[in-house]
Amino acid sequence: MRIDIEDLHVAYAGRTVVAGAHLVAAEGQITGLVGPNGSGKSTLLRTVYRHLKPTVGRVLLAGADLRELSPAWSARHVAALPQERGADDFELTVREVVAMGRTPYKRAFAGEDATDRDIVARALADVGMDGHAGRRFIALSGGERQRVLLARASAQNPNVLVLDEPTNHLDIRHQVELLTLLRTQRRTTLVSLHDLNAAASVCDRLHVLHDGAVVASGPPREVLTPALLAEVFGVRAAVVNHPLTGDPLIAFDHRAPADQSEEEDAPTAVTPGVGSVGA
Template identity: 55%
Template sequence: MTGPTDPHLGEVALDTVSLDIDGLPIVVRATLHAAPGEIVGIVGPNGSGKSTLLRAVYRSLRPTTGAVLVGGDDVWRTLGTRDAARRVSVVAQENPAVFDFTVAEIATAGLTPHRSAWTRDAPDDRAKVADALARVGMEHAADRPYATLSGGEKQRVLLARALVQGGHLLVLDEPTNHLDIGTQLDLMELVRDLKVTTLTALHDLNLAAAYCDRVHVLHDGHLVTTGPPQDVFTPELLGEVFGVRAALGAHPLTGRPQLSFAPALTPAPPE
Protein backbone atom coordinates (compact mmCIF):
# COMPACT_ATOMS: atom_id res chain seq x y z
CA MET A 1 0.00 0.00 0.00
CA THR A 2 1.98 2.92 -1.32
CA GLY A 3 -0.96 5.01 -2.48
CA PRO A 4 -3.11 4.43 -5.55
CA THR A 5 -1.70 4.74 -9.06
CA ASP A 6 -4.79 6.82 -9.88
CA PRO A 7 -5.09 9.30 -6.98
CA HIS A 8 -8.83 9.57 -7.58
CA LEU A 9 -9.25 6.01 -6.31
CA GLY A 10 -8.26 7.20 -2.84
CA GLU A 11 -11.06 9.76 -2.65
CA VAL A 12 -13.85 8.98 -0.16
CA ALA A 13 -17.27 10.58 0.17
CA LEU A 14 -20.16 9.74 2.47
CA ASP A 15 -23.37 11.40 1.32
CA THR A 16 -26.14 11.76 3.93
CA VAL A 17 -25.48 8.30 5.38
CA SER A 18 -27.87 7.11 8.08
CA LEU A 19 -27.40 3.86 9.98
CA ASP A 20 -29.81 1.96 12.20
CA ILE A 21 -29.23 -1.06 14.42
CA ASP A 22 -32.31 -3.07 15.41
CA GLY A 23 -34.46 -0.15 14.33
CA LEU A 24 -32.59 2.33 16.51
CA PRO A 25 -30.97 5.27 14.67
CA ILE A 26 -27.24 5.37 15.45
CA VAL A 27 -25.94 7.75 12.76
CA VAL A 28 -28.15 10.37 11.12
CA ARG A 29 -27.45 11.83 7.65
CA ALA A 30 -23.67 11.99 7.95
CA THR A 31 -21.79 13.66 5.11
CA LEU A 32 -18.00 13.72 4.98
CA HIS A 33 -15.14 13.75 2.53
CA ALA A 34 -11.55 12.50 2.55
CA ALA A 35 -9.21 13.68 -0.20
CA PRO A 36 -6.59 11.32 -1.63
CA GLY A 37 -3.71 10.88 0.80
CA GLU A 38 -5.43 12.58 3.74
CA ILE A 39 -5.65 11.19 7.25
CA VAL A 40 -9.18 12.02 8.36
CA GLY A 41 -10.25 11.39 11.93
CA ILE A 42 -13.71 10.70 13.31
CA VAL A 43 -13.94 11.66 16.97
CA GLY A 44 -16.70 11.87 19.53
CA PRO A 45 -17.77 10.63 22.95
CA ASN A 46 -18.40 6.95 23.63
CA GLY A 47 -21.57 5.84 21.88
CA SER A 48 -21.58 8.69 19.39
CA GLY A 49 -21.53 6.35 16.37
CA LYS A 50 -17.88 6.42 15.27
CA SER A 51 -17.41 2.67 14.81
CA THR A 52 -20.89 2.27 13.34
CA LEU A 53 -20.13 4.87 10.68
CA LEU A 54 -16.91 3.09 9.71
CA ARG A 55 -18.79 -0.20 9.38
CA ALA A 56 -20.71 1.33 6.50
CA VAL A 57 -17.45 2.15 4.74
CA TYR A 58 -16.04 -1.39 4.87
CA ARG A 59 -19.35 -3.10 4.07
CA SER A 60 -20.15 -4.47 7.50
CA LEU A 61 -23.40 -2.50 8.01
CA ARG A 62 -25.53 -1.34 5.11
CA PRO A 63 -26.76 2.28 5.32
CA THR A 64 -30.47 2.81 5.67
CA THR A 65 -30.09 5.98 3.57
CA GLY A 66 -27.29 7.68 1.67
CA ALA A 67 -24.25 6.49 -0.26
CA VAL A 68 -20.63 5.54 0.49
CA LEU A 69 -18.33 6.34 -2.42
CA VAL A 70 -14.71 5.21 -2.75
CA GLY A 71 -12.98 6.34 -5.92
CA GLY A 72 -16.34 7.59 -7.14
CA ASP A 73 -18.05 4.19 -6.92
CA ASP A 74 -20.71 3.24 -4.38
CA VAL A 75 -19.30 0.39 -2.31
CA TRP A 76 -22.80 -0.99 -1.68
CA ARG A 77 -24.62 -0.42 -4.98
CA THR A 78 -21.84 -0.53 -7.59
CA LEU A 79 -18.99 -2.64 -6.21
CA GLY A 80 -19.27 -6.29 -5.27
CA THR A 81 -17.74 -7.67 -2.10
CA ARG A 82 -14.45 -8.63 -3.75
CA ASP A 83 -14.06 -5.36 -5.65
CA ALA A 84 -14.85 -3.36 -2.51
CA ALA A 85 -12.23 -5.32 -0.56
CA ARG A 86 -9.67 -4.46 -3.21
CA ARG A 87 -10.31 -0.78 -2.58
CA VAL A 88 -10.86 -0.69 1.18
CA SER A 89 -8.45 -2.25 3.69
CA VAL A 90 -9.57 -2.34 7.31
CA VAL A 91 -8.17 -2.83 10.79
CA ALA A 92 -11.30 -3.21 12.88
CA GLN A 93 -11.59 -2.61 16.60
CA GLU A 94 -12.85 -6.13 17.24
CA ASN A 95 -11.18 -9.00 15.41
CA PRO A 96 -12.30 -12.61 15.65
CA ALA A 97 -10.14 -14.93 17.70
CA VAL A 98 -7.61 -16.84 15.63
CA PHE A 99 -6.00 -20.09 16.64
CA ASP A 100 -2.91 -21.83 15.33
CA PHE A 101 -2.18 -19.17 12.70
CA THR A 102 1.26 -17.69 12.36
CA VAL A 103 1.99 -14.01 11.85
CA ALA A 104 2.82 -14.66 8.19
CA GLU A 105 -0.46 -16.53 7.68
CA ILE A 106 -2.46 -13.66 9.15
CA ALA A 107 -0.69 -11.17 6.86
CA THR A 108 -1.19 -13.48 3.86
CA ALA A 109 -4.95 -13.29 4.40
CA GLY A 110 -4.75 -9.81 2.86
CA LEU A 111 -4.32 -11.50 -0.53
CA THR A 112 -7.78 -13.10 -0.36
CA PRO A 113 -9.64 -10.43 -2.42
CA HIS A 114 -7.04 -10.75 -5.19
CA ARG A 115 -7.13 -14.48 -5.90
CA SER A 116 -9.48 -17.38 -6.30
CA ALA A 117 -9.87 -20.31 -3.92
CA TRP A 118 -7.59 -22.51 -6.02
CA THR A 119 -4.78 -19.99 -6.47
CA ARG A 120 -1.44 -21.21 -5.13
CA ASP A 121 1.04 -18.99 -3.32
CA ALA A 122 3.42 -17.33 -5.77
CA PRO A 123 6.91 -15.93 -5.10
CA ASP A 124 5.55 -12.42 -5.65
CA ASP A 125 2.90 -13.03 -3.00
CA ARG A 126 5.43 -14.22 -0.47
CA ALA A 127 7.61 -11.19 -1.22
CA LYS A 128 4.62 -8.90 -0.72
CA VAL A 129 3.88 -10.44 2.68
CA ALA A 130 7.53 -10.25 3.74
CA ASP A 131 7.71 -6.60 2.67
CA ALA A 132 4.55 -5.71 4.60
CA LEU A 133 5.82 -7.38 7.77
CA ALA A 134 9.13 -5.56 7.40
CA ARG A 135 7.36 -2.20 7.03
CA VAL A 136 5.56 -2.70 10.34
CA GLY A 137 8.64 -4.07 12.09
CA MET A 138 7.33 -7.63 12.48
CA GLU A 139 9.42 -9.56 9.96
CA HIS A 140 11.32 -11.26 12.79
CA ALA A 141 8.07 -12.80 14.07
CA ALA A 142 6.79 -14.26 10.78
CA ASP A 143 6.69 -17.82 12.15
CA ARG A 144 5.37 -16.98 15.62
CA PRO A 145 1.80 -17.90 16.57
CA TYR A 146 -0.34 -14.76 16.31
CA ALA A 147 -2.06 -15.59 19.61
CA THR A 148 1.23 -15.20 21.52
CA LEU A 149 1.77 -11.57 20.50
CA SER A 150 1.22 -8.48 22.62
CA GLY A 151 -1.60 -6.08 21.79
CA GLY A 152 0.72 -3.70 19.99
CA GLU A 153 2.33 -6.49 18.00
CA LYS A 154 -1.08 -7.79 16.95
CA GLN A 155 -2.08 -4.33 15.71
CA ARG A 156 1.10 -4.18 13.64
CA VAL A 157 0.36 -7.58 12.09
CA LEU A 158 -3.21 -6.54 11.26
CA LEU A 159 -1.83 -3.40 9.67
CA ALA A 160 0.55 -5.59 7.66
CA ARG A 161 -2.45 -7.61 6.48
CA ALA A 162 -4.07 -4.36 5.34
CA LEU A 163 -0.90 -3.41 3.47
CA VAL A 164 -0.93 -6.77 1.69
CA GLN A 165 -4.56 -6.20 0.79
CA GLY A 166 -3.44 -3.00 -0.89
CA GLY A 167 -6.65 -0.96 -0.74
CA HIS A 168 -6.71 2.65 -1.83
CA LEU A 169 -8.45 3.49 1.45
CA LEU A 170 -7.27 2.37 4.88
CA VAL A 171 -9.97 2.24 7.56
CA LEU A 172 -8.80 2.11 11.17
CA ASP A 173 -11.24 1.70 14.05
CA GLU A 174 -9.62 2.83 17.31
CA PRO A 175 -6.21 1.49 16.21
CA THR A 176 -4.43 2.59 19.40
CA ASN A 177 -6.86 1.14 21.94
CA HIS A 178 -5.11 -0.66 24.83
CA LEU A 179 -1.64 0.23 23.52
CA ASP A 180 1.08 1.91 25.57
CA ILE A 181 2.01 5.46 24.61
CA GLY A 182 5.18 4.52 22.75
CA THR A 183 3.36 1.93 20.66
CA GLN A 184 0.53 4.38 19.96
CA LEU A 185 2.95 6.96 18.59
CA ASP A 186 4.90 4.38 16.59
CA LEU A 187 1.69 3.11 14.99
CA MET A 188 0.42 6.56 14.08
CA GLU A 189 3.81 7.54 12.64
CA LEU A 190 3.72 4.39 10.54
CA VAL A 191 0.22 5.20 9.28
CA ARG A 192 1.28 8.74 8.38
CA ASP A 193 4.31 7.47 6.48
CA LEU A 194 2.10 5.22 4.31
CA LYS A 195 0.74 8.34 2.56
CA VAL A 196 -2.51 6.54 1.74
CA THR A 197 -6.02 7.89 2.32
CA THR A 198 -6.94 6.94 5.87
CA LEU A 199 -10.26 7.18 7.68
CA THR A 200 -9.86 6.50 11.38
CA ALA A 201 -11.97 6.60 14.51
CA LEU A 202 -9.89 7.84 17.42
CA HIS A 203 -10.65 8.00 21.11
CA ASP A 204 -7.57 10.08 21.94
CA LEU A 205 -8.13 13.68 20.86
CA ASN A 206 -4.43 14.50 21.10
CA LEU A 207 -3.58 11.77 18.62
CA ALA A 208 -6.27 13.17 16.32
CA ALA A 209 -4.86 16.68 16.76
CA ALA A 210 -1.31 15.54 16.05
CA TYR A 211 -1.85 13.19 13.10
CA CYS A 212 -5.10 14.03 11.30
CA ASP A 213 -5.29 16.49 8.44
CA ARG A 214 -8.97 16.98 9.20
CA VAL A 215 -11.38 15.74 11.84
CA HIS A 216 -15.12 15.15 11.89
CA VAL A 217 -16.86 15.40 15.26
CA LEU A 218 -19.79 13.05 15.95
CA HIS A 219 -22.22 13.85 18.75
CA ASP A 220 -25.33 11.76 19.40
CA GLY A 221 -25.10 10.32 15.90
CA HIS A 222 -24.83 13.69 14.16
CA LEU A 223 -21.73 15.16 12.51
CA VAL A 224 -21.59 18.56 14.15
CA THR A 225 -18.44 20.06 12.63
CA THR A 226 -15.44 19.31 10.45
CA GLY A 227 -12.11 20.92 9.61
CA PRO A 228 -8.44 20.98 10.56
CA PRO A 229 -7.91 20.01 14.22
CA GLN A 230 -6.66 23.45 15.20
CA ASP A 231 -9.90 24.97 13.90
CA VAL A 232 -12.29 22.32 15.21
CA PHE A 233 -10.94 21.70 18.71
CA THR A 234 -12.11 24.94 20.29
CA PRO A 235 -12.82 25.21 24.03
CA GLU A 236 -16.48 25.84 23.22
CA LEU A 237 -16.86 22.74 21.02
CA LEU A 238 -14.99 20.46 23.42
CA GLY A 239 -17.03 21.75 26.34
CA GLU A 240 -20.31 21.18 24.53
CA VAL A 241 -19.51 17.74 23.08
CA PHE A 242 -17.20 16.20 25.70
CA GLY A 243 -18.19 18.14 28.82
CA VAL A 244 -14.66 19.27 29.68
CA ARG A 245 -12.66 22.46 29.89
CA ALA A 246 -9.93 22.50 27.24
CA ALA A 247 -7.11 24.62 25.90
CA LEU A 248 -5.37 24.18 22.56
CA GLY A 249 -1.67 24.92 22.25
CA ALA A 250 1.46 23.66 20.51
CA HIS A 251 3.34 20.55 21.58
CA PRO A 252 6.68 21.69 23.03
CA LEU A 253 8.61 18.92 21.24
CA THR A 254 6.86 18.56 17.88
CA GLY A 255 5.02 21.84 17.39
CA ARG A 256 1.85 19.95 16.49
CA PRO A 257 -1.49 20.90 18.06
CA GLN A 258 -1.86 19.67 21.65
CA LEU A 259 -4.87 19.77 23.94
CA SER A 260 -4.97 20.18 27.71
CA PHE A 261 -8.06 19.14 29.65
CA ALA A 262 -9.67 19.76 33.01
CA PRO A 263 -13.04 18.70 34.44
CA ALA A 264 -15.93 20.99 33.78
CA LEU A 265 -16.63 23.47 36.52
CA THR A 266 -19.50 22.51 38.78
CA PRO A 267 -21.88 25.39 39.38
CA ALA A 268 -21.84 26.61 42.95
CA PRO A 269 -24.95 25.64 44.91
CA PRO A 270 -27.35 28.49 45.61
CA GLU A 271 -26.92 30.15 48.95
Protein backbone atom coordinates (compact mmCIF):
# COMPACT_ATOMS: atom_id res chain seq x y z
CA MET A 1 0.00 0.00 0.00
CA ARG A 2 1.58 3.25 -1.17
CA ILE A 3 1.52 6.53 0.77
CA ASP A 4 1.41 9.86 -1.06
CA ILE A 5 1.68 13.10 0.87
CA GLU A 6 0.69 16.12 -1.21
CA ASP A 7 1.35 19.76 -0.30
CA LEU A 8 0.96 19.01 3.39
CA HIS A 9 0.68 21.90 5.83
CA VAL A 10 0.13 21.25 9.54
CA ALA A 11 -0.21 23.91 12.22
CA TYR A 12 -0.98 23.89 15.90
CA ALA A 13 -0.63 26.34 18.77
CA GLY A 14 -0.66 29.09 16.16
CA ARG A 15 2.51 27.87 14.47
CA THR A 16 3.02 26.15 11.12
CA VAL A 17 5.13 23.06 11.75
CA VAL A 18 4.96 21.37 8.34
CA ALA A 19 4.86 23.64 5.31
CA GLY A 20 4.11 22.26 1.86
CA ALA A 21 5.63 18.79 2.23
CA HIS A 22 5.50 16.41 -0.74
CA LEU A 23 6.74 12.84 -0.41
CA VAL A 24 6.09 9.25 -1.40
CA ALA A 25 6.47 6.00 0.54
CA ALA A 26 6.44 3.27 -2.07
CA GLU A 27 4.70 -0.04 -1.50
CA GLY A 28 6.90 -2.59 0.24
CA GLN A 29 9.75 -0.15 0.81
CA ILE A 30 11.20 1.47 3.92
CA THR A 31 11.02 5.22 3.57
CA GLY A 32 12.92 7.30 6.10
CA LEU A 33 12.38 10.79 7.44
CA VAL A 34 15.51 12.49 8.74
CA GLY A 35 16.16 16.03 9.89
CA PRO A 36 17.16 18.08 12.92
CA ASN A 37 14.99 18.27 16.02
CA GLY A 38 11.96 20.44 15.35
CA SER A 39 12.06 19.92 11.59
CA GLY A 40 8.52 18.47 11.51
CA LYS A 41 9.16 14.72 11.29
CA SER A 42 6.87 13.66 14.15
CA THR A 43 4.16 16.10 13.12
CA LEU A 44 4.14 14.74 9.59
CA LEU A 45 3.91 11.16 10.86
CA ARG A 46 1.02 12.08 13.17
CA THR A 47 -1.03 13.11 10.15
CA VAL A 48 -0.49 9.68 8.59
CA TYR A 49 -1.81 7.84 11.63
CA ARG A 50 -4.63 10.38 12.09
CA HIS A 51 -3.49 11.97 15.33
CA LEU A 52 -3.42 15.37 13.59
CA LYS A 53 -5.41 16.85 10.72
CA PRO A 54 -3.63 18.83 8.00
CA THR A 55 -4.59 22.45 7.53
CA VAL A 56 -3.80 22.18 3.81
CA GLY A 57 -2.96 19.23 1.60
CA ARG A 58 -3.75 15.57 1.95
CA VAL A 59 -2.47 12.12 2.77
CA LEU A 60 -3.34 9.36 0.30
CA LEU A 61 -3.31 5.66 1.14
CA ALA A 62 -3.44 3.51 -2.01
CA GLY A 63 -4.81 6.59 -3.79
CA ALA A 64 -7.62 7.25 -1.30
CA ASP A 65 -7.76 10.42 0.78
CA LEU A 66 -7.17 9.49 4.42
CA ARG A 67 -9.90 11.90 5.54
CA GLU A 68 -12.48 9.95 3.54
CA LEU A 69 -11.58 6.58 5.07
CA SER A 70 -13.22 5.26 8.23
CA PRO A 71 -11.19 4.93 11.44
CA ALA A 72 -11.96 1.20 11.43
CA TRP A 73 -10.51 0.80 7.94
CA SER A 74 -7.43 2.78 8.92
CA ALA A 75 -6.91 0.69 12.05
CA ARG A 76 -6.78 -2.48 9.97
CA HIS A 77 -4.33 -1.13 7.43
CA VAL A 78 -2.12 1.36 9.30
CA ALA A 79 -0.28 0.65 12.55
CA ALA A 80 1.75 3.26 14.40
CA LEU A 81 4.49 3.36 16.99
CA PRO A 82 4.49 6.99 18.16
CA GLN A 83 7.02 8.62 20.43
CA GLU A 84 4.31 9.62 22.90
CA ARG A 85 3.13 6.43 24.53
CA GLY A 86 -0.03 6.12 26.60
CA ALA A 87 0.65 2.59 27.83
CA ASP A 88 3.15 3.29 30.60
CA ASP A 89 0.63 2.82 33.38
CA PHE A 90 -1.13 -0.23 31.97
CA GLU A 91 -1.74 -2.94 34.54
CA LEU A 92 -1.59 -5.44 31.71
CA THR A 93 0.76 -8.26 30.90
CA VAL A 94 3.09 -8.10 27.92
CA ARG A 95 0.94 -10.56 26.05
CA GLU A 96 -2.24 -8.58 26.75
CA VAL A 97 -0.64 -5.41 25.39
CA VAL A 98 0.40 -7.16 22.18
CA ALA A 99 -3.04 -8.75 21.84
CA MET A 100 -4.53 -5.25 21.69
CA GLY A 101 -3.20 -5.16 18.14
CA ARG A 102 -5.94 -7.61 17.17
CA THR A 103 -8.73 -5.26 18.33
CA PRO A 104 -9.52 -3.84 14.85
CA TYR A 105 -10.45 -7.35 13.71
CA LYS A 106 -12.75 -8.23 16.64
CA ARG A 107 -16.38 -7.52 17.26
CA ALA A 108 -17.32 -6.05 20.62
CA PHE A 109 -16.68 -8.50 23.47
CA ALA A 110 -15.41 -11.16 21.07
CA GLY A 111 -12.69 -13.42 22.43
CA GLU A 112 -9.46 -14.57 20.87
CA ASP A 113 -9.36 -17.35 18.34
CA ALA A 114 -6.50 -19.58 17.23
CA THR A 115 -5.45 -17.11 14.52
CA ASP A 116 -5.17 -14.29 17.06
CA ARG A 117 -3.10 -16.43 19.40
CA ASP A 118 -0.72 -17.47 16.62
CA ILE A 119 -0.25 -13.89 15.42
CA VAL A 120 0.43 -12.58 18.93
CA ALA A 121 2.91 -15.38 19.65
CA ARG A 122 4.76 -14.73 16.39
CA ALA A 123 4.87 -10.97 17.01
CA LEU A 124 6.37 -11.51 20.47
CA ALA A 125 8.93 -13.96 19.11
CA ASP A 126 9.94 -11.56 16.32
CA VAL A 127 10.99 -8.91 18.87
CA GLY A 128 12.55 -11.39 21.28
CA MET A 129 9.92 -10.94 24.00
CA ASP A 130 8.20 -14.32 23.85
CA GLY A 131 9.84 -15.30 27.13
CA HIS A 132 8.31 -12.28 28.88
CA ALA A 133 4.66 -12.73 27.89
CA GLY A 134 3.44 -13.00 31.49
CA ARG A 135 5.33 -10.00 32.87
CA ARG A 136 3.54 -6.75 33.64
CA PHE A 137 4.13 -4.16 30.98
CA ILE A 138 4.71 -1.44 33.58
CA ALA A 139 7.63 -3.43 35.04
CA LEU A 140 9.61 -3.46 31.79
CA SER A 141 12.58 -1.30 30.91
CA GLY A 142 12.18 1.42 28.28
CA GLY A 143 13.78 -0.74 25.61
CA GLU A 144 11.62 -3.73 26.46
CA ARG A 145 8.49 -1.60 26.30
CA GLN A 146 9.54 -0.31 22.89
CA ARG A 147 9.89 -3.87 21.61
CA VAL A 148 6.50 -4.88 23.03
CA LEU A 149 4.79 -1.89 21.41
CA LEU A 150 6.41 -2.77 18.09
CA ALA A 151 5.05 -6.30 18.52
CA ARG A 152 1.59 -4.82 19.14
CA ALA A 153 1.84 -2.86 15.88
CA SER A 154 2.98 -6.00 14.06
CA ALA A 155 0.10 -8.03 15.53
CA GLN A 156 -2.24 -5.55 13.87
CA ASN A 157 -1.04 -7.17 10.62
CA PRO A 158 -1.05 -3.81 8.83
CA ASN A 159 -0.19 -2.95 5.26
CA VAL A 160 1.55 0.21 6.50
CA LEU A 161 3.81 0.78 9.51
CA VAL A 162 4.39 4.33 10.76
CA LEU A 163 7.27 4.43 13.24
CA ASP A 164 8.51 7.50 15.08
CA GLU A 165 12.05 6.90 16.38
CA PRO A 166 11.51 3.16 16.93
CA THR A 167 15.12 2.59 18.06
CA ASN A 168 14.79 4.95 21.04
CA HIS A 169 15.76 3.24 24.30
CA LEU A 170 17.14 0.17 22.51
CA ASP A 171 20.68 -1.08 22.96
CA ILE A 172 22.75 -1.61 19.83
CA ARG A 173 21.94 -5.32 19.50
CA HIS A 174 18.19 -4.74 19.62
CA GLN A 175 18.47 -1.75 17.28
CA VAL A 176 20.10 -4.00 14.70
CA GLU A 177 17.53 -6.76 15.26
CA LEU A 178 14.61 -4.33 14.94
CA LEU A 179 15.89 -2.77 11.73
CA THR A 180 16.64 -6.21 10.29
CA LEU A 181 13.07 -7.25 11.13
CA LEU A 182 11.69 -4.24 9.27
CA ARG A 183 13.64 -5.17 6.15
CA THR A 184 12.52 -8.80 6.41
CA GLN A 185 8.82 -7.93 6.73
CA ARG A 186 8.87 -5.66 3.65
CA ARG A 187 5.75 -3.78 4.67
CA THR A 188 5.30 -0.25 3.45
CA THR A 189 7.11 1.56 6.25
CA LEU A 190 7.43 5.26 6.97
CA VAL A 191 9.95 5.79 9.75
CA SER A 192 11.73 8.72 11.36
CA LEU A 193 15.28 8.10 12.56
CA HIS A 194 17.83 10.28 14.32
CA ASP A 195 20.66 7.86 13.54
CA LEU A 196 21.69 8.80 10.01
CA ASN A 197 23.88 5.73 9.59
CA ALA A 198 20.96 3.48 10.54
CA ALA A 199 18.78 5.39 8.07
CA ALA A 200 21.41 4.99 5.33
CA SER A 201 21.57 1.25 5.99
CA VAL A 202 17.91 0.30 6.33
CA CYS A 203 15.98 2.79 4.18
CA ASP A 204 15.30 2.41 0.47
CA ARG A 205 14.59 6.12 0.18
CA LEU A 206 15.07 9.16 2.39
CA HIS A 207 13.27 12.47 2.71
CA VAL A 208 15.16 15.22 4.53
CA LEU A 209 13.04 17.72 6.47
CA HIS A 210 14.29 21.15 7.44
CA ASP A 211 12.10 23.86 8.98
CA GLY A 212 8.96 21.92 8.07
CA ALA A 213 9.77 21.41 4.40
CA VAL A 214 11.19 18.49 2.43
CA VAL A 215 14.52 19.77 1.09
CA ALA A 216 15.91 16.58 -0.45
CA SER A 217 14.56 13.18 -1.48
CA GLY A 218 16.11 10.08 -2.98
CA PRO A 219 18.25 7.03 -2.23
CA PRO A 220 20.44 7.48 0.86
CA ARG A 221 23.69 7.54 -1.11
CA GLU A 222 22.46 10.43 -3.24
CA VAL A 223 20.86 12.39 -0.40
CA LEU A 224 23.37 12.15 2.45
CA THR A 225 26.15 14.28 1.02
CA PRO A 226 28.71 16.28 3.01
CA ALA A 227 27.15 19.48 1.66
CA LEU A 228 23.65 18.58 2.86
CA LEU A 229 24.93 17.38 6.24
CA ALA A 230 26.69 20.69 6.75
CA GLU A 231 23.77 22.83 5.61
CA VAL A 232 20.88 20.99 7.28
CA PHE A 233 22.49 19.41 10.33
CA GLY A 234 25.36 21.84 10.89
CA VAL A 235 28.02 19.13 11.05
CA ARG A 236 31.24 18.43 9.21
CA ALA A 237 31.29 14.88 7.87
CA ALA A 238 32.71 12.56 5.25
CA VAL A 239 30.61 9.89 3.53
CA VAL A 240 32.45 6.64 2.80
CA ASN A 241 31.53 3.02 2.07
CA HIS A 242 30.78 0.81 5.05
CA PRO A 243 33.55 -1.82 5.20
CA LEU A 244 31.08 -4.64 5.96
CA THR A 245 27.98 -3.81 3.95
CA GLY A 246 28.99 -1.25 1.33
CA ASP A 247 26.22 1.08 2.51
CA PRO A 248 26.97 4.79 2.93
CA LEU A 249 28.75 5.40 6.23
CA ILE A 250 28.87 8.91 7.68
CA ALA A 251 32.02 9.77 9.60
CA PHE A 252 31.31 12.84 11.72
CA ASP A 253 33.88 15.33 12.93
CA HIS A 254 33.01 15.43 16.62
CA ARG A 255 35.58 18.10 17.42
CA ALA A 256 33.67 21.03 15.96
CA PRO A 257 30.49 21.87 14.02
CA ALA A 258 30.69 22.70 10.36
CA ASP A 259 32.24 26.08 9.63
CA GLN A 260 31.17 26.80 6.12
CA SER A 261 33.02 30.09 6.02
CA GLU A 262 36.29 28.15 6.06
CA GLU A 263 35.30 25.67 3.40
CA GLU A 264 36.22 26.52 -0.16
CA ASP A 265 33.36 24.40 -1.41
CA ALA A 266 30.78 25.61 1.09
CA PRO A 267 27.28 24.49 0.00
CA THR A 268 24.67 26.99 -0.97
CA ALA A 269 21.53 27.34 1.13
CA VAL A 270 19.13 24.43 0.90
CA THR A 271 15.66 25.45 -0.17
CA PRO A 272 12.62 23.24 -0.72
CA GLY A 273 12.66 21.61 -4.14
CA VAL A 274 16.09 23.00 -5.06
CA GLY A 275 18.87 20.47 -5.36
CA SER A 276 16.68 17.61 -4.12
CA VAL A 277 17.07 14.22 -5.74
CA GLY A 278 14.08 12.58 -7.34
CA ALA A 279 11.51 14.46 -5.25
